[in-house]
Amino acid sequence: MQLGILYGISVGTGDPELITVKGLRILQAADIVTFPQGINNKPGVAQKIISQWLQPQQTTVPLYFPYVRDQNILESAWQKAAAIVWQYLQQGNNVAFACEGDVSFYSTFTYLAATLTKLHPEVVIETVPGVCSPTAAASELQMPLTVSNERLIILPAIYTVAELETALDLAEVVVLLKVSSVYKQVWQILQKRGLLESSWVVEKATCSDRKIYHNLQYHPHLQLSYFSLLLIRVLKTAL
Amino acid sequence: MQLGILYGISVGTGDPELITVKGLRILQAADIVTFPQGINNKPGVAQKIISQWLQPQQTTVPLYFPYVRDQNILESAWQKAAAIVWQYLQQGNNVAFACEGDVSFYSTFTYLAATLTKLHPEVVIETVPGVCSPTAAASELQMPLTVSNERLIILPAIYTVAELETALDLAEVVVLLKVSSVYKQVWQILQKRGLLESSWVVEKATCSDRKIYHNLQYHPHLQLSYFSLLLIRVLKTAL
Numbered sequence: 001m002q003l004g005i006l007y008g009i010s011v012g013t014g015d016p017e018l019i020t021v022k023g024l025r026i027l028q029a030a031d032i033v034t035f036p037q038g039i040n041n042k043p044g045v046a047q048k049i050i051s052q053w054l055q056p057q058q059t060t061v062p063l064y065f066p067y068v069r070d071q072n073i074l075e076s077a078w079q080k081a082a083a084i085v086w087q088y089l090q091q092g093n094n095v096a097f098a099c100e101g102d103v104s105f106y107s108t109f110t111y112l113a114a115t116l117t118k119l120h121p122e123v124v125i126e127t128v129p130g131v132c133s134p135t136a137a138a139s140e141l142q143m144p145l146t147v148s149n150e151r152l153i154i155l156p157a158i159y160t161v162a163e164l165e166t167a168l169d170l171a172e173v174v175v176l177l178k179v180s181s182v183y184k185q186v187w188q189i190l191q192k193r194g195l196l197e198s199s200w201v202v203e204k205a206t207c208s209d210r211k212i213y214h215n216l217q218y219h220p221h222l223q224l225s226y227f228s229l230l231l232i233r234v235l236k237t238a239l
Numbered sequence: 240m241q242l243g244i245l246y247g248i249s250v251g252t253g254d255p256e257l258i259t260v261k262g263l264r265i266l267q268a269a270d271i272v273t274f275p276q277g278i279n280n281k282p283g284v285a286q287k288i289i290s291q292w293l294q295p296q297q298t299t300v301p302l303y304f305p306y307v308r309d310q311n312i313l314e315s316a317w318q319k320a321a322a323i324v325w326q327y328l329q330q331g332n333n334v335a336f337a338c339e340g341d342v343s344f345y346s347t348f349t350y351l352a353a354t355l356t357k358l359h360p361e362v363v364i365e366t367v368p369g370v371c372s373p374t375a376a377a378s379e380l381q382m383p384l385t386v387s388n389e390r391l392i393i394l395p396a397i398y399t400v401a402e403l404e405t406a407l408d409l410a411e412v413v414v415l416l417k418v419s420s421v422y423k424q425v426w427q428i429l430q431k432r433g434l435l436e437s438s439w440v441v442e443k444a445t446c447s448d449r450k451i452y453h454n455l456q457y458h459p460h461l462q463l464s465y466f467s468l469l470l471i472r473v474l475k476t477a478l
Contacts, residue, residue: 138343
């Protein structure tokens with residue numbers, strides 16, 4: 001029996017129509033469609049995005065990826081997920097894994113693919129790029145993310161204030177992903193630097209319930225959800 | 240007569256199937272389809288990407304954007320392009336502008352949109368995000384662009400060696416866009432830092448003639464085309 005192929009498919013940031021034509025073609029042709037299982041028995045983010053595209057004959061398989069930092073717990077989950085996917089591949093099924101955002105950009109798929117490759121070097125994996133959150137957020141804001149020779153820094157987390165200060169010194173545009181837990185400290189730095197008026201928060205970009213916050217001087221405190229991003233234009237390039 | 244809408248549509252990095260479902264829907268519904276004119280009477284990059292998607296009744300309008308740095312020449316070209324587009328919008332036509340890569344990411348569309356908005360504040364502009372070159376290149380390389388808490392710096396040009404050194408000190412992943420003109424100097428810095436084996440060049444990502452260069456220690460000199468990108472993994476995050 002010929003091995004099936006595992007496809008990592010970027011499904012974009014929320015709007016189901018932001019999947020690429022290629023991603024949709026491969027998604028709909030796959031025998032098995034997997035995605036990170038939602039929490040509290042709710043559907044996951046990627047699962048919701050693709051639900052309208054699924055075909056009646058397709059089998060959906062949620063995979064469990066815990067939201068923890070413990071490396072042992074994580075690796076155990078990756079191995080379980082890899083074992084499930086491997087079984088389908090061995091039976092000759094093509095498996096599509098739906099990734100929220102872009103498959104190469106801070107994606108859970110990376111761990112699944114790496115674990116599978118380690119356990120079964122003969123596995124065949126292909127990925128389809130897609131829309132990632134910084135460019136999606138810029139479109140929502142109706143502004144460019146970057147122009148001309150602007151330098152861009154993307155920080156997925158911030159551990160020290162100094163780190164953000166260095167980024168603001170170096171780049172014209174800084175994007176902070178998953179900013180909810182550090183928003184208050186970040187706000188203070190932006191205030192000190194006079195950057196609150198050239199910063200924007202986009203929560204759940206391209207989702208039906210997305211929110212945009214500007215004039216951040218009026219928002220020292222924001223209760224944001226996990227998928228919230230802060231875009232800072234350190235220097236305004238003349239257009 | 241109601242004004243038409245100007246749509247900035249991201250068409251991805253080369254593979255025509257990397258346009259989003261939304262982008263394709265709006266592109267094919269537009270009365271007028273514009274794109275940056277190619278050089279030397281050849282079709283432009285975005286034009287080639289969308290050619291298979293165009294409908295017989297659609298009018299295509301190449302717009303001239305010169306590849307120069309002179310601000311006066313540039314502004315004059317933007318104004319001419321804006322005047323052409325505005326005429327169609329005033330006649331009630333919806334106009335789609337096809338952008339190579341993502342419309343918010345170092346795109347010519349930004350200048351057209353800014354010029355139009357300045358001249359005609361009543362203009363209605365919408366953008367559709369898409370696949371940008373760093374994530375497309377990562378997919379081509381079959382590796383993640385970023386994982387976990389990795390910091391990402393994207394440099395569209397390099398003016399000083401110190402600038403690249405600072406970026407390499409700060410981030411786990413550094414991407415240099417349009418690296419062709421500075422490749423030799425960059426190569427020397429990567430050699431000094433022992434990073435040649437964790438650096439990759441992707442030329443024309445997702446195009447039919449795309450090329451990948453790895454083991455850069457054997458490639459101190461490369462003749463690269465304009466759309467070449469260098470991806471540097473400064474620190475290998477364990478997977």
